[in-house]
Amino acid sequence: MKIHFIHCNKELRDLLCTVLEVRFGIPHNKLQISDSETGEEARGVLVLNPDIDLIISGHSREMMEQVKKISADYPQIPILVLLNQSVHQEFSQQKVMNITMLGMDDAGTSFANYIETSLANGTLQTSEKQEDGSFCRIRTLMLVRMSPLKTDIFIRLSENKFIKLMREGDFFDGADLERYYQVKKVEHLYIKKDEVDELISKLGSDIQLTLKIKPFDNALARSRAAASQEVVRELIDKVGFSRMVQDLAKDSVRLTVASFGAKPDIYSALMRLKEMKSEYIGFHSILLAELACCVATLAQWSSPATFQKLALAAFFHDVAIKDNEIAALWTPAELNDAASRLGPGAARELKFHPIQGSELVKQLKEIPPDVDIIVVQHHERPDGSGYPRGLTHTYIGPLSAVFIVAHDMLSYMLAWQMDAKSFNILSFLETYKDEYCRGHFKMLAKALEKYPRQA
Numbered sequence: 024m025k026i027h028f029i030h031c032n033k034e035l036r037d038l039l040c041t042v043l044e045v046r047f048g049i050p051h052n053k054l055q056i057s058d059s060e061t062g063e064e065a066r067g068v069l070v071l072n073p074d075i076d077l078i079i080s081g082h083s084r085e086m087m088e089q090v091k092k093i094s095a096d097y098p099q100i101p102i103l104v105l106l107n108q109s110v111h112q113e114f115s116q117q118k119v120m121n122i123t124m125l126g127m128d129d130a131g132t133s134f135a136n137y138i139e140t141s142l143a144n145g146t147l148q149t150s151e152k153q154e155d156g157s158f159c160r161i162r163t164l165m166l167v168r169m170s171p172l173k174t175d176i177f178i179r180l181s182e183n184k185f186i187k188l189m190r191e192g193d194f195f196d197g198a199d200l201e202r203y204y205q206v207k208k209v210e211h212l213y214i215k216k217d218e219v220d221e222l223i224s225k226l227g228s229d230i231q232l233t234l235k236i237k238p239f240d241n242a243l244a245r246s247r248a249a250a251s252q253e254v255v256r257e258l259i260d261k262v263g264f265s266r267m268v269q270d271l272a273k274d275s276v277r278l279t280v281a282s283f284g285a286k287p288d289i290y291s292a293l294m295r296l297k298e299m300k301s302e303y304i305g306f307h308s309i310l311l312a313e314l315a316c317c318v319a320t321l322a323q324w325s326s327p328a329t330f331q332k333l334a335l336a337a338f339f340h341d342v343a344i345k346d347n348e349i350a351a352l353w354t355p356a357e358l359n360d361a362a363s364r365l366g367p368g369a370a371r372e373l374k375f376h377p378i379q380g381s382e383l384v385k386q387l388k389e390i391p392p393d394v395d396i397i398v399v400q401h402h403e404r405p406d407g408s409g410y411p412r413g414l415t416h417t418y419i420g421p422l423s424a425v426f427i428v429a430h431d432m433l434s435y436m437l438a439w440q441m442d443a444k445s446f447n448i449l450s451f452l453e454t455y456k457d458e459y460c461r462g463h464f465k466m467l468a469k470a471l472e473k474y475p476r477q478a
């Protein structure tokens with residue numbers, strides 16, 4: 024049973040979990056508990072975990088506004104709002120959609136009664152939902168990059184039926200890709216969950232080997248870094264952000280930085296736009312790391328620590344987006360145009376991915392500060408028109424500004440379908456001149472102006 028608490032203290036959480044265990048026989052290890060401090064944070068969590076069984080929220084007037092929004096977005100999830108005695112009388116008669124107000128005068132008993140009623144009328148279930156069972160999916164396209172295969176590969180025939188398709192050590196080549204991906208339209212194949220650690224350590228050692236190859240193979244480094252970005256995204260979604268997954272992410276970032284070296288160049292970065300095909304997020308992230316380091320260099324911020332921060336931010340900035348098509352949208356306006364095709368979940372996924380990505384970054388051990396800030400601010404705009412917070416330029420950090428300018432540059436190139444030869448940095452700056460006239464953005468625009476044109 025998955026429960027998400029919002030703004031509830033630990034004593035209260037423990038009490039409610041004890042009620043579930045003692046009164047309803049749900050052992051502690053069967054409860055998946057998560058929590059958020061604010062409603063906004065909770066909405067970010069729900070984007071990635073929409074299968075939560077019950078939301079329990081503390082009460083305040085501001086919180087109620089957020090709870091109502093959550094209720095509208097997730098009408099299928101029962102929401103319990105815990106009221107203290109002083110407001111109980113005022114609110115106790117209100118029942119809005121899936122929200123139930125519960126007085127906390129005798130918290131344990133009230134909660135037990137609520138659970139009993141909800142189980143009886145079927146709004147709450149204690150059984151675990153059927154997931155992919157003991158399998159973890161992996162994108163079919165990725166397998167070419169992981170060939171020879173690091174583990175056995177399975178194909179899914181029905182909800183619970185998987186058969187082995189290829190063995191560890193087999194080669195998954197272009198012909199296999201055509202057969203399964205292009206002809207049979209199989210988007211995902213599967214590996215056993217208990218072999219995930221093995222897969223991660225093999226990908227990690229591939230990265231270590233690539234770092235040692237002499238002479239260094241930049242194209243191979245980019246390709247392996249993009250592949251592991253895709254794998255990390257799937258693993259976070261399916262098996263969580265374990266220490267091994269975190270280490271793979273950090274190794275991949277090291278490889279990314281090595282792939283462009285100490286003197287990244289805008290035009291050579293842009294030459295690689297054509298490498299961005301269907302693994303959009305992976306390649307987009309690697310390319311963005313390079314472009315962000317180019318912009319930082321022009322602003323005289325080219326220390327290894329800065330490169331590492333920007334590359335880490337690039338790796339994680341879109342990691343919370345599951346769908347490559349959603350990641351290719353850059354603004355809420357673009358999303359509106361695509362909304363009917365992508366469904367209602369897409370708007371939430373797009374809006375909250377900066378918060379979700381920054382929450383993941385905060386879990387990383389031993390990384391420099393500010394990376395989470397760059398991730399959470401990467402869709403903000405200097406004039407305050409961005410998201411998720413609508414910050415203006417005075418609240419956007421200097422490295423976030425570097426990252427946003429690099430992101431804009433990539434967007435500009437893609438929108439105009441340019442290649443590096445036709446890219447003109449002055450035309451790019453002209454397009455964004457109304458926004459880049461303030462604070463750090465103004466300084467960056469001046470630095471970019473001086474960048475030599477392509478010969």
Ligand SMILES: [Fe+2]
Nearest residue numbers: 340341401402
């Ligand atoms: Fe993004």
Ligand SMILES: [Fe+2]
Nearest residue numbers: 307340341430
């Ligand atoms: Fe992005």
